[in-house]
Amino acid sequence: MLRMNKKIAALLVSLLLITSIVFMLATATANTPTSTLNNYNGVAPKYVFMFIGDGMSYPQINSTEIFSGKNTFKDSKTPALRRLSFSNFPVAGACTTFDATSFCPDSASTATSYSTGYKTLSNVINMDVDKKVKYKTITEMIKEMGYKVGIVSSVSIDHATPAAYYAHQPSRGNYYEIAMEMANSTFDFFGGGGLISPKGKNNDQPDVVETAKKNGFKVVNTKEEILALNKDSGRVIAMNPVVDKDKALPYEIDRTDASLSLADFTRKAIEVLDNKNGFFLMVEGGKIDWACHANDAATAVNDTLAFEKAVNEAIFFYHKHPKETLIVVTGDHETGGLSIGFAATGYSTFYEKLNYQKKSYLEFDKFVADYKAKTNADQAKLEDILPEIKASFGLITSTDADAATRKDMVLTDYEVQLLKNAFKQTMIPSGNRKYTDGEVVLYGSYEPITVTLTHILNNKSGIGWSSYSHTGSPVPVFAMGLGQELFNGYYDNTDVFKKLKSILKIK
Ligand SMILES: [Zn+2]
Numbered sequence: 001m002l003r004m005n006k007k008i009a010a011l012l013v014s015l016l017l018i019t020s021i022v023f024m025l026a027t028a029t030a031n032t033p034t035s036t037l038n039n040y041n042g043v044a045p046k047y048v049f050m051f052i053g054d055g056m057s058y059p060q061i062n063s064t065e066i067f068s069g070k071n072t073f074k075d076s077k078t079p080a081l082r083r084l085s086f087s088n089f090p091v092a093g094a095c096t097t098f099d100a101t102s103f104c105p106d107s108a109s110t111a112t113s114y115s116t117g118y119k120t121l122s123n124v125i126n127m128d129v130d131k132k133v134k135y136k137t138i139t140e141m142i143k144e145m146g147y148k149v150g151i152v153s154s155v156s157i158d159h160a161t162p163a164a165y166y167a168h169q170p171s172r173g174n175y176y177e178i179a180m181e182m183a184n185s186t187f188d189f190f191g192g193g194g195l196i197s198p199k200g201k202n203n204d205q206p207d208v209v210e211t212a213k214k215n216g217f218k219v220v221n222t223k224e225e226i227l228a229l230n231k232d233s234g235r236v237i238a239m240n241p242v243v244d245k246d247k248a249l250p251y252e253i254d255r256t257d258a259s260l261s262l263a264d265f266t267r268k269a270i271e272v273l274d275n276k277n278g279f280f281l282m283v284e285g286g287k288i289d290w291a292c293h294a295n296d297a298a299t300a301v302n303d304t305l306a307f308e309k310a311v312n313e314a315i316f317f318y319h320k321h322p323k324e325t326l327i328v329v330t331g332d333h334e335t336g337g338l339s340i341g342f343a344a345t346g347y348s349t350f351y352e353k354l355n356y357q358k359k360s361y362l363e364f365d366k367f368v369a370d371y372k373a374k375t376n377a378d379q380a381k382l383e384d385i386l387p388e389i390k391a392s393f394g395l396i397t398s399t400d401a402d403a404a405t406r407k408d409m410v411l412t413d414y415e416v417q418l419l420k421n422a423f424k425q426t427m428i429p430s431g432n433r434k435y436t437d438g439e440v441v442l443y444g445s446y447e448p449i450t451v452t453l454t455h456i457l458n459n460k461s462g463i464g465w466s467s468y469s470h471t472g473s474p475v476p477v478f479a480m481g482l483g484q485e486l487f488n489g490y491y492d493n494t495d496v497f498k499k500l501k502s503i504l505k506i507k
Helices: 002-030 034-038 058-067 107-116 138-144 175-183 208-214 223-227 262-273 287-293 297-320 351-356 361-374 382-393 413-426 437-443 448-460 493-503
Strands: 047-053 091-096 148-153 189-192 218-220 236-239 279-285 325-331 475-481 489-492
Touching: 034 493, 047 107, 047 297, 058 297, 058 351, 058 475, 091 493, 107 138, 107 493, 138 148, 138 279, 138 493, 148 262, 175 208, 189 262, 208 218, 223 262, 236 262, 262 279, 262 297, 279 297, 287 297, 297 325, 297 351, 297 448, 297 475, 325 493, 351 448, 361 382, 361 448, 382 413, 382 448, 413 437, 413 448, 437 448, 489 493
Parallel strands: 047 279, 047 325, 091 489, 148 189, 148 279, 189 236, 218 236
Antiparallel strands: 091 475, 325 475
16 A cells, blocks of 8 residues: 555656746747747848838838728728738748837937847947947848948938948947948948048048048949949949939829839939849838838838838849848838727728828928918918929818818818817927927927827828837738748847848858
């Protein structure tokens, strides 16, 4: 009996032991650091694309999919999204974006994480938190391995995100120093907007463009020259002939034929970079972020569509080299706290109303500036600008000739009052405005009448905004091609670098 009891006891102890081991193993797997998912044993891709939609997270992507799909419930009970090309990629993961300063990080630190695998302070490009150590970028590593390197952006080439792929600076505001690093780099293609400070803050430093030319770059800035670029062009800096006040490409909603698109620059970069040793191309859609800072949804979705077209150039290339290519598409952080759904529209959305908007907030600002220049503040009336409001945003008052047929675009009394208040502030020179705390929330640093108009149109469409800055939402990471499986799961933005490093066999 005693022997039997001993046997049972021994069995029970073993069972307990096995259970604990199984439990410990399960817990260990659940807690495995994501870095163990950063190891790749396959063939390294010869062609690597890294696409970054600045300020683009799930709400920006989903809004664009709703906007360009069958977005209305009015005529049918079967609405449908149009999936963006990259949201159909075989692998989708997500990553956190916080930096060493903030859970609402900036583009300098988040691009540093993608490009070097380190967290740093907001505003810092590829340097440590003490701004002393320079971090080596994935582009520098891969250039040493014989790949060509290209960098494309819809904003100025010296802006934070593109800079994080070639420069090392304690401040993203060091535009001259950043541009000089480009001129002195060994990379092969830079394209997009212009340069913010090509001769330094006081306009007295050696010219960046001349330095680049001396270093062997071909510098082009006309549409004809840029479209003529090809594999025999050598090392190239290509700057769009049409730029805005910040040296960026125009917003897609405002772009005319005089300006190249982000897709044009991407296609030309591929042609210049294509060679037997392979290439790494980073492309940034930089103005999705700027439109979201301004809380302008129509402009943001149109720039997201332009970003998709740029990705499509890489997808076209991928289909020619399916066994040698990797495409990664992500954002660096969310901007604006964009929400699909708004307090006053409940469970309904009306994205089709965004089609009424014909120009960006920035172009409307130009109209406002003209009106202010030719109108005395004491004679200015909201009524004067109603025709332009109708033409630009589709919004009308109840006395408008189209009020009966366009009921859903008629301004409510509440909205008219918001516009009157904003118009009053707009007519005060910006330096003399004294905002209440409530007005700070209403207007941020934007032209009061313009930001009120985008708020009203967006809110009527069922879209909300909660910030004029970046937010802490994670971002999606889509991948297609060699090594794609590593991008599954939920990890940190520094892991994106580690995954690419492993996939590219960088020692
Ligand atoms: Zn931003």
